Amino acid sequence: MSEICNCKFSIPRREGFLFAGVLQTRRTETETGSCDGSMEFDHLMKILMVGDSGVGKSSLLIRFTSDTFADMSSPTIGVDFKLKMVNKGEKRVKLTLWDTAGQERFRTLTSSYYRGAQGIVLVYDVTRRQTFTSLSDVWLKEIERYSTKEDCIKMLVGNKLDLESERVVTKKEGVDFARRHGCLFLEASAKSSTNVKLCFDELVQKILETPSLSADTSALRQNLLRPGHPQDFPATNRGSCSC
Numbered sequence: 001m002s003e004i005c006n007c008k009f010s011i012p013r014r015e016g017f018l019f020a021g022v023l024q025t026r027r028t029e030t031e032t033g034s035c036d037g038s039m040e041f042d043h044l045m046k047i048l049m050v051g052d053s054g055v056g057k058s059s060l061l062i063r064f065t066s067d068t069f070a071d072m073s074s075p076t077i078g079v080d081f082k083l084k085m086v087n088k089g090e091k092r093v094k095l096t097l098w099d100t101a102g103q104e105r106f107r108t109l110t111s112s113y114y115r116g117a118q119g120i121v122l123v124y125d126v127t128r129r130q131t132f133t134s135l136s137d138v139w140l141k142e143i144e145r146y147s148t149k150e151d152c153i154k155m156l157v158g159n160k161l162d163l164e165s166e167r168v169v170t171k172k173e174g175v176d177f178a179r180r181h182g183c184l185f186l187e188a189s190a191k192s193s194t195n196v197k198l199c200f201d202e203l204v205q206k207i208l209e210t211p212s213l214s215a216d217t218s219a220l221r222q223n224l225l226r227p228g229h230p231q232d233f234p235a236t237n238r239g240s241c242s243c
Contacts (some may be wrong), residue, residue, distance in 0.1 A: 043094070047222060050139050056123060058070065061080075
């Protein structure tokens with residue numbers, strides 16, 4: 001069972017575009033609380049998914065957040081967004097998961113979403129070599145250009161493992177690419193659910209093990225305003241300029 005939460009949003013015009021609509025945010029049965037932000041957590045993480053159109057980013061995300069398979073025949077337009085709460089040991093982690101469009105015409109829109117991401121999932125289709133080639137030709141360059149976290153963790157995912165008979169990109173190629181570019185690596189299948197949860201579990205664990213990122217996700221949580229919760233703000237020094 002999952003509950004759909006419709007959250008209205010708009011993107012400021014200063015980013016170079018105006019994009020308004022409804023975000024479909026799935027909350028799984030492991031989550032409790034309401035959409036008002038009152039659900040308690042220890043860390044807040046931003047995870048971005050990138051890769052060519054049709055590699056299965058949306059299907060992977062839906063499999064992870066609601067444990068269902070959606071064969072997405074139409075591409076993502078702009079950016080989709082989902083929430084997922086996970087437990088890592090005694091820590092409760094709130095994930096904000098951003099599913100970006102892979103088409104070139106949306107690049108100027110999605111580039112702003114790299115900012116602040118502690119984890120980035122690069123997805124390719126093991127049955128389409130061009131999607132693998134695009135990782136170095138396009139997506140790593142995008143990360144280098146727009147990512148604002150120097151220690152950002154990259155996870156390489158070869159999707160559509162269920163289509164083994166149609167494979168054109170070998171596992172060794174994926175391993176070699178990951179080693180060259182400092183990525184975690186797994187092959188997965190959104191359709192069969194193979195390794196999908198493991199991909200995100202490994203990514204979250206690595207973020208928590210990286211001191212600068214772990215401190216950042218904890219600080220984000222502390223700075224969040226919650227309805228009904230008193231918020232402590234540092235005292236300002238009225239006698240001097242703080243700029």
